[in-house]
Amino acid sequence: MSDEAQQKATSPQRGHASESAEQTVTGAGGEADAGSEPRNGGGHAHDPFFETAARLLAEGRETFRFDTFGDEAFWSGTLGLDRAIARVSPKQALAVGLKVDVDALPAGLVAALRAGKVDLDDPAVTRRLLRANAVVGVTGLFKPSSGIPQIGIQCALCHSTVDDSFAPGIGHRLDGWANRDLNVGAIIALAPNLQPIASLLHITVDQLKVVLASWGPGKFDAVVFLDGKAFRPDGKSAATLLPAAFGLAGVPLHTYTGWGSVTYWNAFVANLIMHGKGNFFDPRLDNAAKFPIAAENRFGHITIAEDEDRITPKLPALHVYQLALAAPRPPAGSFDPALAELGHRLFNGKARCATCHHQHRTEPGWNMHTGDEIGIDDFAARRSPDEHYRTTPLPGLWTHMKGGFYHDGRFATLLDVVNHYDTVMKLGLTAQDKTALVEYLKSI
Ligand code: HEC
Ligand code: HEC
Numbered sequence: 001m002s003d004e005a006q007q008k009a010t011s012p013q014r015g016h017a018s019e020s021a022e023q024t025v026t027g028a029g030g031e032a033d034a035g036s037e038p039r040n041g042g043g044h045a046h047d048p049f050f051e052t053a054a055r056l057l058a059e060g061r062e063t064f065r066f067d068t069f070g071d072e073a074f075w076s077g078t079l080g081l082d083r084a085i086a087r088v089s090p091k092q093a094l095a096v097g098l099k100v101d102v103d104a105l106p107a108g109l110v111a112a113l114r115a116g117k118v119d120l121d122d123p124a125v126t127r128r129l130l131r132a133n134a135v136v137g138v139t140g141l142f143k144p145s146s147g148i149p150q151i152g153i154q155c156a157l158c159h160s161t162v163d164d165s166f167a168p169g170i171g172h173r174l175d176g177w178a179n180r181d182l183n184v185g186a187i188i189a190l191a192p193n194l195q196p197i198a199s200l201l202h203i204t205v206d207q208l209k210v211v212l213a214s215w216g217p218g219k220f221d222a223v224v225f226l227d228g229k230a231f232r233p234d235g236k237s238a239a240t241l242l243p244a245a246f247g248l249a250g251v252p253l254h255t256y257t258g259w260g261s262v263t264y265w266n267a268f269v270a271n272l273i274m275h276g277k278g279n280f281f282d283p284r285l286d287n288a289a290k291f292p293i294a295a296e297n298r299f300g301h302i303t304i305a306e307d308e309d310r311i312t313p314k315l316p317a318l319h320v321y322q323l324a325l326a327a328p329r330p331p332a333g334s335f336d337p338a339l340a341e342l343g344h345r346l347f348n349g350k351a352r353c354a355t356c357h358h359q360h361r362t363e364p365g366w367n368m369h370t371g372d373e374i375g376i377d378d379f380a381a382r383r384s385p386d387e388h389y390r391t392t393p394l395p396g397l398w399t400h401m402k403g404g405f406y407h408d409g410r411f412a413t414l415l416d417v418v419n420h421y422d423t424v425m426k427l428g429l430t431a432q433d434k435t436a437l438v439e440y441l442k443s444i
Helices: 003-008 048-066 072-078 081-085 090-095 107-114 123-131 184-189 195-201 205-215 262-273 292-296 312-324 337-348 414-424 431-443
Strands: 138-141 150-153 160-162 173-175
Touching: 048 173, 048 312, 072 081, 072 150, 081 150, 090 123, 123 138, 184 205, 195 205, 262 312, 337 431, 414 431
Parallel strands: none
Antiparallel strands: 138 150, 160 173
16 A cells, blocks of 8 residues: 555554454464464564565554545435434444444543443443444544544444453454344434435335344345345345455455455445445446446446545555454364364265365355255345355354354254255265264364
8 A cells, every 4th residue: 555545544543453463364364374384484574575464464454444435424424324323322332233342442441341330321432432443343533623423334344343351242353253243224224314325226215224124133235235126035135144254365256146356345345335435347237137226326337536546545455454364263162073073074075065165165266156056046146247156165154153154144053054955965964964064164
């Protein structure tokens, strides 16, 4: 990132990120290279290569955690979310799944919280949290004259949570973890002016509220803003689960339906979903039959002057950071090692899982399948350009046991997933095979 672009970055607490370096970052998104020391024995403090890598990682983390890309112009300026947040108590904020970064809290506030002397029903406390930049994924941009901040959102809103070490919803940041408590629809519904979104979708504000309420915790529908399809044919919400954003290195295509690479999707989200200020190009969105809303609004041709683009200069470092976020290992005792070992053999053998989930991840190559191949309908697949489902990489499954599995959470438990494959692939798994596979899935 150029210095100029860096200065333009909205990062009220520059430097804060590097102070709390709890998250392990490895070179290859995972366990594979653990223990392989660089040839120079790790003494690379002054090696320009490692210095560059370290700088990119630090910049990328800053962007992931704190950059609004100027999207406060939409969330506050257009929707008026700042006015709503001014009335929200910390208790209400936690109830819609927002998380608080304990490392960002001033010592005085931590002490007062410990002593039970903070009124969690007082919206003024929410403003204090925002002022401390402690609400994960939400930035309050305060002007000196005003007590109410402009509100902008970040990647961390949906793709980070906290470890609850201080209290439920309050703890150290866990970058890349899916926030399955977050009720994005309920948060958007707080905004006083929903008319712009309703107009975009050609529905009334009341209809929009029904759509937003249909998502529920841990879900969001990125594609409804392109195709206007809020519900599946069976009447259920068309939203997808918030996925993990770690362990993505080496995965060819991303999102549940393989829209593109990590950096493709980053640009997509920052421009079209977060409403940051940038450039975006995707002529696939000109297909008016498939993406009527996107085609009408020329979402595949978002242009802004180069020197006002606050997204594109951030993409390289953001990409590097995301690829370096390894899937976290499950805690000891959270699975049965002997059964997991047996499950591993089944996964690679009799259960045929590894024919798609190679190395328990995804296919090296074109990692896409039809609904038929995995025994499900193709509604969500057909909302994407390639009309297929992408083989989900499985490391870190244990971090998102809430909300279900598959793109829409249709399977409540891992055993339900295994039973599904057993039926559609006629695997003939015994009850013990199934238990073993589940223990293996919990162990990766
Ligand atoms: C409002 C919630 C939300 C925000 C904010 C958000 N995302 Fe996502 N993200 C999602 C959802 C939902 C999906 C799944 C979309 C799909 O497959 O249809 C997703 C998918 C992804 C994926 C693909 C993961 C995989 O398994 O392939 C990546 C990478 C990603 N997001 C990165 C980002 C980055 C970087 C940002 C910030 C620029 C960001 N997201 C902001 C909700 C969000
Ligand atoms: C034909 C290729 C294919 C085979 C074989 C396959 N999978 Fe999958 N798997 C997929 C695809 C594609 C998805 C994404 C489905 C979706 O999101 O709707 C997926 C999703 C999953 C998920 C859900 C991940 C999540 O985060 O929601 C689990 C768990 C899983 N597979 C486990 C297995 C197991 C266990 C086996 C063997 C019994 C197996 N898979 C066999 C392609 C395959």
